[in-house]
Amino acid sequence: MNTRLRPMLGIDFPLLAFSHCRDVVAAVSRAGGFGVFGAAGYTPEELEAELRWIDAHVEGKPYGVDLLIPENLTIRTGAGASSADLLAQIPPQHRDFVRGLLQHHGVDPDRPLGDRRRDDPDRPPPYQRETGERLMDVAFRHPIRLIANALGVPPASMLERAKAGGIPCAALVGAREHALRQVQAGVDIIVAQGGEAGGHCGEVSTMVLVPEVVRVAGDTPVLAAGGIMTGRQMAGCMAMGAAGVWTGSVWLATAEAETSPVFREKMVAARSRDTVRSRGRTGKPARQLKSAWTEAWEGPDSPGTLPMPLQGLISEPAMARVNRAAEGGNEAARALVSYFVGQGVGLVESVQSCRGVVDSFMQEFAEALEDMQALAAG
Amino acid sequence: MNTRLRPMLGIDFPLLAFSHCRDVVAAVSRAGGFGVFGAAGYTPEELEAELRWIDAHVEGKPYGVDLLIPENLTIRTGAGASSADLLAQIPPQHRDFVRGLLQHHGVDPDRPLGDRRRDDPDRPPPYQRETGERLMDVAFRHPIRLIANALGVPPASMLERAKAGGIPCAALVGAREHALRQVQAGVDIIVAQGGEAGGHCGEVSTMVLVPEVVRVAGDTPVLAAGGIMTGRQMAGCMAMGAAGVWTGSVWLATAEAETSPVFREKMVAARSRDTVRSRGRTGKPARQLKSAWTEAWEGPDSPGTLPMPLQGLISEPAMARVNRAAEGGNEAARALVSYFVGQGVGLVESVQSCRGVVDSFMQEFAEALEDMQALAAG
Known part of the structure; x- marks a missing residue:
């Protein structure tokens, strides 16, 4: 497909898969999606090992890294803290x-x-700026095709290093006002994540947030996120003006997941x-x-x-x-077992392989396009 | 457009507009949508007057009536109560x-x-079964093309009278399990209304609820509701498998609204x-x-x-x-002023006429279809 993301990310099918599991990231990219490795919680040394593994298993397909460097953090530590x-x-x-x-x-x-x-x-304590910088050092040494920040406007160093390296920088937002700030900060891709999403999220639903963010994003491509588990939903989001989708929960129910x-x-x-x-x-x-x-x-x-x-x-x-x-x-x-997952969990009926999920997305997406063409013809 | 709703409702463009205001109902139907008059709060005599007005102003176009006869109501009164x-x-x-x-x-x-x-x-006290029956008496005397119930499974009398009159009966649901019960009860159209909707709503978002309900609805057409304010969202919902959309909040910001x-x-x-x-x-x-x-x-x-x-x-x-x-x-x-409205209120930028809103829906819907065709071709 000729989407705005093809030249930016090197993919035909704009299905981005966020995962803390290297196996999922590599498997999705190999299957024709775009894996994004969630590095939060890893040390720089661990991230180096994970990305080396991905490089060895991704068969040259593009992938990205997502860091969690909160713009607002109540408790910050000094350098060298543990x-x-x-x-x-x-x-x-x-x-x-x-x-x-x-x-x-x-x-x-x-x-x-x-x-x-x-x-x-x-x-090192999680989510601190200093650790974030060191994680960036690692990420930019690898052939990543996307760097993302999950909470707030990315630090200036991330934007600068991404720009210098010709790598798109993405950021997640949960409200229209946040998207405006991200555009002003100069991010290349905005992920509009609705309140039904797993993990950190706001209150505005994907159905409302995506068109809201598309309106203010101007030329900046918008990825829809939150509740998206199927290729038909992906088509629906692109009909609303999204350039592609950012998914997370659906990969937690795969055989490769952590x-x-x-x-x-x-x-x-x-x-x-x-x-x-x-x-x-x-x-x-x-x-x-x-x-x-x-x-x-x-x-x-x-x-x-x-x-x-x-x-x-x-x-x-x-x-x-x-x-x-x-x-x-x-x-x-x-009874205590839990993990970050979105409302889309209600659409999960079985555990599949990552390739199986990507294939289903592609097939359902094609079916949705056919239905829309039939509507246009009728 | 050749949708499943065309033979059922007599409309080409499956945009349903819920409103407590007769002017909105008539204006939307005249403009090529399908107005649904929300009769909750009216007495049978008042409803008779409102529907007579609609009949005189709708220029023969189809419209419907929505009743609010809750399946579960804590406080019920006996016949003749005030x-x-x-x-x-x-x-x-x-x-x-x-x-x-x-x-x-x-x-x-x-x-x-x-x-x-x-x-x-x-x-008469609102929402009671007895009043509901009398409102039905009125509604079925008019040339309505749809009868709907807003909270729970419609009373058996509504389903029977609708069937006898050849009029489709719709019901609103906020969860997959409710949709299953509605299908079993025999409703003809299910409105899957996400938690971002104005008025009574559940917690599951439109993005998740619509595909969930489509999966269990079988041959019963599903209307998407909740947060839908634009033709692109309408196209998105139909890409997800909805047969059309049910809207409400967008009409509150029209010149005709109450x-x-x-x-x-x-x-x-x-x-x-x-x-x-x-x-x-x-x-x-x-x-x-x-x-x-x-x-x-x-x-x-x-x-x-x-x-x-x-x-x-x-x-x-x-x-x-x-x-x-x-x-x-x-x-x-x-500071106290409020009314039922969904999260889509963030997409309202001005007060328009009902015809203007319907026209925008049609234009944006067509643009979305064009975009999707370009994707399919690329």
Whole structure:
């Protein structure tokens, strides 16, 4: 297809797939989509290893990297800080609340995880500018075709380095006003992500947000995001003026995904009403599967969530232990299992391969175009 | 256009326009859309007069009637009951709360309204089955081409009378599970209304709900609703498998609409984030413009909302007095002004005529089809 994104991203079919899993990124790009690796939570050394793996498996197809460098972060650390410095800021009642919640569900809160990404006090704290710069150093050393920032206007250094390298810079927005600021800042692609999306999101729905953002974006291409799980929805968004789509949740139910089998089972069973926009995972509103975890943070005994990134420092190790326990057959732990996922989860009927999902998108997209041509002819 | 709705509704362009205003209904149908008159709140005698007016002004074009006969209603009255019987059930603290709120904004809570629809204790109570049957008696005496029910599965009598008269029966749903029940009940058209819609709505967004409902609707045509203000969105919804669209908010900003000039000004100024799903107007969750009214019901002094239809019996006369005061130049009253409207309000840039809106829909729809054909060719 001759879309505005073809020359920018080197793809015919403008289906972008956000994933924290290298396997998904490489598989989608190989299948004719465009994988975007979500680097948040990785150290620069880990990101280097992941991108090296992708380079070796993507068969020369284009892919991108998404960083999460929040424009607004309540708690910033100085250079050289570690997660331990932030962990020291977590109040005792929050620690006790999480311990109690895990124990109530039969999960040992002290069991070693052996997972450096989730439980290492020496790691650099997440989402900080300094770490972001180092992640950028890594990303720009690889043959990426897109760099994106997930929360707010990208730092000037990202825009400058992208421009110097001839690499498009994308940014996610949840409201028309944010899109205006992104255009002024000079981003090349705007991702208009509706409130039904998984992960951090606003309140305006994709159906309303996409045309709103298209109106103010001018010549800047807009990717539609939020709830998009099918090729027909992709066609619908492009009829509304989007240049393509940005997807996330649909890849969590693939065989290649990093998600646990228990979570995938929950995805297949879930209805679209089974998600909630909650601060319980990261400290900022993020849509995720409703579970005993999200309910507990809303409940009468909740100490209230902590600001980003503190909330993640207690939620991620806890959820890793929960997953481990649930996978081990602990039925009580299962009730806590959750992950970022959008309302589109109601459209997931089975676990497929990434190639299978890309193929379905292409087929459904073609069918939608045929239907529209028939309408035009009739 | 040769859509599935052409033989059912007698229209080429499947743009349905819900309105409580006869002028809008007639103007939309005359312009090539399909007006649907929202009869909730009218007495049978008033509905007779409204439909007679529409018959005289619609130039033979097709139109429909929408009733609001809730499947689930907490408070039902016996035959022959009046609004006064229900008014007696309103606790004193709710009366005092509304009086205080109005007085705080410089609105006299005792000023006679001279508006029988909003302030007549002898009126039949709204939303009751008995009134619904009598409204149906009226509707089926007119040359309507559609009858719809807005909350839940239509009563069996509506389905039977529609079938006997060869008139399609539509029903609104906010979740996939509701659509399944409607199909089983035998409705002819399902309106899948996303949570961004104005008025009573669920939580699932239009982008997710439409494909969900299309999947379970089988041969039953699905109209997309929620956030749809433009012909490009209409094309997008039809690419997703909808047979057409059901719109509401966009007509509130027309010259023909029943809305007050103050509310129309607020609509033009509002952003998509300025609506809220609140029980403050009817007792059931309904999306409306955020105002001092919706905030007060969420505030610390709120006595809590009452169940439908009690909440409406205190809110409607109050809001009528608020509108009157605001139109009279009372700036303090202006802050209270609100009405049912969806997130699409952010796409409203000016007040137009109904014909102008229909024309825009047709033009944008054609442009979207052209774009999609270019994609298919490229």
